[in-house]
Amino acid sequence: MKRIAVLTSGGDAPGMNAAVRAVVRTAAGYGQEVVGVRRGFQGLHQGDMRLLGARDVANTIQRGGTILLTARSHTWRSPEGRAQGAAFLREWGVDGLVVIGGDGSFHGAHYLYQEHGINVIGVPGTIDNDLYGTDHTIGYFTAVETALDAVDKLRDTAASHERIFVVEVMGRHAGHIALDVAVAGGAEEVFLPEEEKHVSSVVEIVQQSVSKGKASSIIIVAEGYPGGALGVAAAIEEGTGFDTRVSILGHIQRGGTPVSSDRILASRLGEAAVHGLIEGRTDVMAGRMNGEIVFTPLSETWEKRKDLNRDLYRCAKNLSV
Known part of the structure; x- marks a missing residue:
């Protein structure tokens, strides 16, 4: 294997730059x-590509967003669009x-591999933490901290x-952020x-909160x-x-400097993705479970559901008295 390509796709997530950096330097x-x-994939379909060296990713680990930019591509959903992208990769x-x-x-x-035999490895970059095959996804920790900071400020006003x-x-589709923020923010209730x-x-x-003397509440x-x-x-x-x-906090949760946990996770998974390709792995996602790097078939990441932490949900209910 002489040349590897890397792209960021879908919604941006804090830590994506750290993952790109890890791929390039590994x-x-x-x-x-x-x-x-x-x-x-929009850029791949259009051939918008350039070589990246170790110095090109210097001073990016602390930056939010993605230096490679991202977009959602309707063209890539067609076999013709994917064929064009595969042709550029071969070129x-x-x-x-x-x-x-x-x-x-x-x-x-997954379709790029199935239809054109291009070796692919996924790295989970999404704030929602909803992918099966990894305990956490890149960007999740920062999104929780961003939302929690807002909740803390709102509680002052509420009181x-x-x-x-x-x-x-x-x-x-997933309530992981909401559940973590509810517990860490001392919310009276959480809806998932x-x-x-x-x-x-x-x-x-x-009404129960008011009867217990609470003059304000966070939901x-x-x-x-x-x-x-x-x-x-x-x-x-x-x-x-x-x-x-x-x-409604909205897209503010996507931005900002990634916290250390996201930088570390992204660095490990970016490195693991390169190692996986060198070892001959393909059509899999590099994830981290119980502190260890694991590879999960791409199809399983969306076919198998990642459940909430039910112990944490019980904790949220018990502490909201």
């Missing part, structure tokens, strides 16, 4: 060249491709005005896509919960008449 240590693909003499992204990106990589704040965090809990249950919880809602934060807030106001405010 490959350089083996005397391999790295081709950086700009704008994900550049690429022997293997590292794809840093989430399940949508891994679908694209000063004796209000209820309903805070919506990211997590369209994985839990079939009627929104009316929050009324009783808020955490994952964006994937039916009705979202607006629906939860409406139920509270209708059922209790209490002054309620909504704060």
